[in-house]
Amino acid sequence: MNIVVLDSNTLGADIDLSVFKKYGELTVYEKSSQEEAKERVKDADIIITNKVMLNEETLGKASHLRLICVTATGTNNVDFDYTNSKNITVTNVSGYSTPTVMQHTFAMLFYLLEKLRTYDEYVKSGEYIKSLAFTYLGESFNDITGMTYGIIGLGAIGREVAKVAQAFGCRVIYYSTSGRNNNCDYERVDLDTLLRESDIISIHAPLNENTQGLINLDNLNKMKKSAILLNLGRGPIVNENDLAYALKNDIIAAAGLDVLTREPMTKDNPLFDIKDSRKLLITPHMAWGSVEARRRLMEEVCKNIEAYINGKERNVVR
Numbered sequence: 001m002n003i004v005v006l007d008s009n010t011l012g013a014d015i016d017l018s019v020f021k022k023y024g025e026l027t028v029y030e031k032s033s034q035e036e037a038k039e040r041v042k043d044a045d046i047i048i049t050n051k052v053m054l055n056e057e058t059l060g061k062a063s064h065l066r067l068i069c070v071t072a073t074g075t076n077n078v079d080f081d082y083t084n085s086k087n088i089t090v091t092n093v094s095g096y097s098t099p100t101v102m103q104h105t106f107a108m109l110f111y112l113l114e115k116l117r118t119y120d121e122y123v124k125s126g127e128y129i130k131s132l133a134f135t136y137l138g139e140s141f142n143d144i145t146g147m148t149y150g151i152i153g154l155g156a157i158g159r160e161v162a163k164v165a166q167a168f169g170c171r172v173i174y175y176s177t178s179g180r181n182n183n184c185d186y187e188r189v190d191l192d193t194l195l196r197e198s199d200i201i202s203i204h205a206p207l208n209e210n211t212q213g214l215i216n217l218d219n220l221n222k223m224k225k226s227a228i229l230l231n232l233g234r235g236p237i238v239n240e241n242d243l244a245y246a247l248k249n250d251i252i253a254a255a256g257l258d259v260l261t262r263e264p265m266t267k268d269n270p271l272f273d274i275k276d277s278r279k280l281l282i283t284p285h286m287a288w289g290s291v292e293a294r295r296r297l298m299e300e301v302c303k304n305i306e307a308y309i310n311g312k313e314r315n316v317v318r
Contacts, residue, residue, distance in 0.1 A: 001025070001045035002064070006032040010050040011071060015294050020048065023305055034058060041065065048301060055079035059086075067091070067308050069301050075317050084318060091304040091315045095156060096296040097288035102160040104287035105202055105232055108256035112228050113200075115139035117277040139278070145169030150198030152191075152214070153205025153233060154181050161202055162186055173197065177205045177214070195222040200230070207234035217242035220251055227252045232287050235259040244270035247279050254279050258287040 001024030005017060009030045020026050024045065032040055037052050042061035047054065050071045056079065059065060065088055068078060073094040083090055110116065118139045122128055128136060149165035151158045151174040162172045162185070173187045175194045182188060191214075194201065201223070205211050215229070215238040223229070229252055231238050240261055246252050257271070263285055265272065274280045300315070307314030 001066075002043050003027070003046045003048065004041055004044040005029060006037055006040065006047060006049040006052045011297075012289065012291075012294055014291065015298060017298070019298060019302055020305070023309070046305065049077070051077055053077050053079075054083070056082045059083075059088075067305065069304055070317075071297055071301060078317075080318060089308060090317050091301075091308070092317050093297055093300040093304070093315060096300055097290075097293040098156050098160055100290040100293040101157050101204070101232055101287045102164060103290070104258060104283070105161050105204075105230060106164060108230055108232075108258070108281055108283070109144075109200060109202075109228065111281055112254040112256055112278070113144065114141045115278055144200075147171070147199035148173060148197050150174065150189075150194040150201040151186075152194070152201065152203045152237075153177055153211075154183055154186065155204060155206075157232070158202075158204040159183070161204060165200075170200075177208075177210045179210075191219070192222060195219055196224075198227060199224060200228050202230035203233040203237055205233045205237060207236055211237045213237070213239050215239060215243070217245060220246040223252050225250060225253065229255040231255070231257045231259055233259065235261040235263065241270050244274060247271075247274055254281075256281040256283075258283045259285055 003020050003024050003026045005028040008017060008028050017028055029040060032052050034053055034057065037058045038061060041047055041059060043064060044062055045064050046067045046069065047065065048069045048071060054068060054077060059082065068083065068088060068090045070078065070090065070092045073092055075090060075092050078090055122136055122138065145168060147170050149170040149172050151162055151172065154162065154174040154176065158174065162174065165172050173189045173194055175189060175191050213236065220242060243255060247255060260269065271280060271282065304314050
């Protein structure tokens with residue numbers, strides 16, 4: 001079989017893709033435009049990709065194509081009407097990054113909560129060498145113990161975050177964006193209550209009609225002035241214009257984002273103007289990407305391919 005990887009740059013240069021050679025002849029492209037993909041997949045039996053759009057335009061020449069392996073949970077880059085009409089199987093992977101996203105959530109939180117940028121710069125600038133005191137407390141910070149930690153979206157990642165927040169001594173509350181999630185381990189509240197009572201809010205919800213633009217200026221105004229907002233769900237859940245206004249006007253204390261409405265970030269993003277890392281921390285959609293998570297991802301893709309070869313369904317999406 002001919003196996004084509006269309007965007008290896010989304011997986012990292014430190015991940016060994018040669019594992020796919022055992023299934024056939026492997027061709028790896030670092031990145032592929034829509035136009036480039038048309039030619040690159042025309043002899044493919046299996047396509048492995050993360051974000052390349054796969055539709056009739058891209059796949060029209062791929063007469064041998066049997067299987068598409070999406071190296072992610074989301075499959076919105078696939079035109080299922082077309083793939084179903086051509087009997088092309090599509091698989092995805094879920095759950096591989098749950099501990100990694102949980103870890104990054106707290107990495108972002110503590111960077112903001114403890115004003116670590118300030119203290120790191122104080123030492124690196126040489127000011128600590130000049131100090132007459134053993135300590136420096138130029139920025140106040142607070143204990144997480146005793147805080148209320150609000151979670152929007154108590155799925156697999158949200159539940160892991162809740163466990164850790166509780167271990168740190170937080171009261172954990174959550175808002176179910178679907179209205180169907182009832183978890184007796186934590187206190188379920190409505191959105192207004194969560195916004196009003198939380199010291200920390202982290203978002204771990206999917207993007208849908210219930211969450212699009214959920215965090216807007218009206219809801220930001222309901223939050224505590226000392227609150228920290230974290231978004232590790234999907235970018236459009238947060239209205240970026242409203243968040244920029246809220247941060248510039250001290251409506252909330254700080255925000256940490258690993259996802260944006262448009263990725264990569266564009267120069268006209270209103271958050272790009274905020275350079276104060278005590279108020280805003282943005283990471284480039286990498287919370288999912290530890291070495292271990294990406295290795296788990298490759299292992300799952302291999303299992304999806306093997307299941308297909310053996311006539312079994314595994315992680316098939318339609």
